[in-house]
Amino acid sequence: MLQLTRREALGAGAGAFAITAFGLPAMAAAVEDAIKKFTGGAMPAEGGVDLTAPEIAENGNTVPIEVAADGAVAIAVFADGNPAPEVCTFNFGPLAGSSAAATRIRLAKTQNVIAVAKFADGSFKMAKAVVKVTIGGCGG
């Protein structure tokens, strides 16, 4: 049986408040961490990557996106408002016709979709797009 004293109840309430208040920056940090993990510590500069995503997605369960970056050896896709920021990583092999790919992704809510491209010389570039989501796609 769970017995809560007034003090404990207040403490729990304050904790919940702190989570709501700091939830957003924490998530942005999660996506930054994920990007840094991919790049090896640096935040890439914007530009040099094409990211095609719809401005408004009615259904967050399946949002079509396209990424392309000339000369990239790998492109990673992140979504900063999802429970886990990683979406997928494309590694292009020697017989890839171009450094471009299209897929469909899940977005929990309106958020930024970020594509980070890794080039053969070890440099990184990124592109960002805001997608407005009407119905979220994480089973909620």
Added chain:
Amino acid sequence: MAKIKPRVKVPKKAEAGEVITIKALISHPMESGRRKDKKTGKLIPRKIINRFTCDFVGASQSGNVIDVQLEPAISTNPYFQFEAKVPESGEFRFKWVEDGGAVYELAKKIAVG
């Protein structure tokens, strides 16, 4: 559970060195591990395709085309479209790896000339 069935679209013929577009789809629920069972209220365990690869195998030349790492944020029935170079006649081999190690494979022949 719906049957897991891979499908790919590869042209039957190409010129040597031509760049072709490949579309690959596998019917798979991509259970994210965050959904709850409505009856029991328990989380449904994660079961997704976590890797997709496409390789070309020819008589003298073989190589990887694309290798994708998938996370739960990829939609149900994961779909990919990408481009591949065709150096000679041979086949494209596709492989999907599911959480737990199950592998689904498919191969498509392509003729040059």
